Amino acid sequence: MPGIVELTNVVKDYPLGKLSVRALHDINITIGEGEFTAIAGPSGSGKTTILNMIGCMDVPTQGTVSIAGTITNNLGDRALTDLRLNRIGFIFQTFNLINVLDVYQNVEFPLLLQGKLSGAERKARVNAMVEKVGLTKQIGQRPNELSGGQRQRVAIARALVTNPAIVLADEPTANLDSKTGHAIIDLMSDLNRNDKITFIFSTHDPKVMECATRLVKVEDGRVVG
């Protein structure tokens, strides 16, 4: 059975002046639907580059990347953007909420970009998602009025509101204290378990790695386990 994410012989080079630096060496990863995968490794190991490839924010120099059956190598910016909007949800290390919008509006943002739902449907979907992450009381607050954990919950709600095939999380607990971090990982884990959502997250925290159902270890741009 093919994976929802397939990286085949992926190589990524970045230019550095007249030289070229290889960030990824012949990466082969297949992630199945509904997996709760951690990509682990020290800083600079290539975790984020792998997430960039999976998140359609970058394309490989060599090899192929397939997301939900779509090969991304030859896609243009518009098609990659559409793929991100409709198939991938993002959770960022620094939350990356839009400061001028409140909780409701932040969660609603991807749905507005999609333009698929009516106002009433959007409202129902957003409210349900906000309730799921436990922020109903804070729905009218702006990000600067929320705690770090609450912000990340908003980010999770925003990532899930479009019913994506994959949710990518880049070091989702890095900016949170351990208690809050665990609560976030628990939330993600519950969502994975109950709603069969595929989560792929990068981390270098051993406690977070323990929560993953699958672990991909990366060192110096290579998969080592």
Add this chain to the structure above:
Amino acid sequence: MIAGLMLMLRLAVRNVRTHMVKNSVIGVILVFGTFVLVTGATLIGSLDKVMRKSITTSITADLQAYDADARDPLSLLGDMNFGGSDNGELPDYSAVQDTLAKVPEVRTTLPFGLGNATVFGANEVDRSLEDLRAAVKAGDQARQTMLVGRLQRIAGDIRPQLDLSGTITADQEKLSEDRASLDRVISADFPAQFASDPVATMDWMDGAVAPLATDGRLNYFRLLGTDIPAFESNFPRMQIVHGTTVPPGERGIIINESSYELMIKHPIARELDLIEKEIASGTEIGTSGTLFDRVQRMSRQYRRVLYQLDTEEVAALEPKLRAELKDDKSDMVGLLKAFLAVSDDNFSERKAFFYSDIAPYIRLYDISVGDTLPLRAFTKSGYLKSVNVKVYGVYHYSGVAKDDAAAGAYSLVDMLTFRDIYGKMTASQQAELSGIKASVGAKDLGASGGSIEDELFGGGGSIESTVASTEALTGLDSVTFGRAEEREITTFTQDEVDHGVATSTAIFLKNPEQAEVGKAAVEKALGDAGLKLTVVGWKQASGFVGQAAMVIQLVLFIAVLVLFLVAIVIINIALVLATLERTSEIGTMRALGAQARFVTWMFVVESQFVGLVSACIGATFSGLFVNWLHTVGIPAGNDFLSVLFGGKAMYPEQSIPSMILGIVIVQVVSLLATIYPAWLAADVPPVVALQGKE
């Protein structure tokens, strides 16, 4: 789509609130720019409107048509040629009139003929002698005595000046003769000499004494030949202020009030008027060198008063002057000099005294209604021509100050008088000339020099035929006609007005608001009729006054352009900085699935929102300001502006199109300022979201 737009608007509003300082700076610039633009456009629109009304109802009509081959463009309100423009000619006005009568857009037309003429005023000895001759003819002994006394006083005043000129003149013999002539007039027995033979004495004075007096004044007239009754009915701002209009079919002139006040008024009275105007504008005699010099020059012109006073008038005026000046010692010359040396402290009383106590004894205007003016002008063929024309009245344009020099200052003459001065003959004049030629046996000699010489000097021609031939030589130039001074005919028919030369045609449209449509129709009709004429609107026809409005428009345009260029640069810099600040936010949006065009539109909507709010505020301020100006008026301040405004003040009116234009332009400026930052923002890659900090 609507939800997306609402999202952008929501983002715009939130971003404006979040970046209040930056947006306030941009907003203030745009509010100021909109205010300047809308106010300027409104004022220029109002100025254009009042100028069009003022000028088209005063002089230009809606359109003017003139010779397409003219050397100079038509400029009815003045140009840089100081009246010497050559606007070509329409050889037969009736051809133009008949053609334009068939154009549905045209209401009526008027012939215009532009020209210049001078009138030499007599000196005071001439005038006194003229009065004396009348008194002798009437047998008015008392008046004769007074006038002889005045001539003796004038001679007494000239005598010391003659002594002064004796120190530099080379012709001592002539000087001695002149001294002797003056001494004879000054002498105590001169009244008796006059009484014994008045006519001979006056003839002697004409030749021996009058040339020693200061020259008379040279008055310069800008003339507009036209159908005066039709002019009066078609130019509603024209008003007769003294006398009457020239009756239909009569030759005559009505003088423009500004010419009347500035050239024909007594020099002292005119100077007092001008000094008063200067003082009213805030200038002081004590501090302004120019105004002080003007007062000094005026006080040296005391003779302009003295020479017009009879013995009895001097006797009546002298005690009043002594009382006014508190001076018991000075003679009349000293009193007048002292009186005219006005200061800031006494100017108002002196001027009032002049008009109440001195003016009744002098001629306040050189030319009066009813006088006959000997207009002298060079014809188109270079001959000096003199035409006597009766002064019927004085006119001005309503709303323009009576001494405004910039008001065009045309004096109106009938078309036949204009054609005399211009040097063109009517068919009847040509017939008259042919009759004269025939009666004296003149021949048309053609252009051959040999033929002319043969006719003049060869073939044993008699003296009489030579004279006749000389007359014929004058007649050879078909644009001159005889000596107008001898003309007795003072009436003419409408047919004579219509058939003959003009320099342009004033065209009145049925709908002046549709001037461009009318112009096109007129041009087509003239073209179809084979008439090579240039048709111009009021701005071009009025010359530099109309062009001044265009210059004002250009200055405003440049000011607004500079302002908006600065605004574009500042807004651009502010938005670029904002883009750099918001890189992480933009990257996040891109990562979440926002297309690059969404980011571009987000920036455009944001700047358009700021632009729209600012433009509306600026336009509202402008509206309030214009409303206030409409209530209080913008004072003209000077002659030129009073012509432009068509009165003492302009009351601008709100202009919704100007407001809309201002708002649209500000939106365009905002858009232009956003192009680069929006492009920069759209280029932010989504991957920065993974690098950014919140």
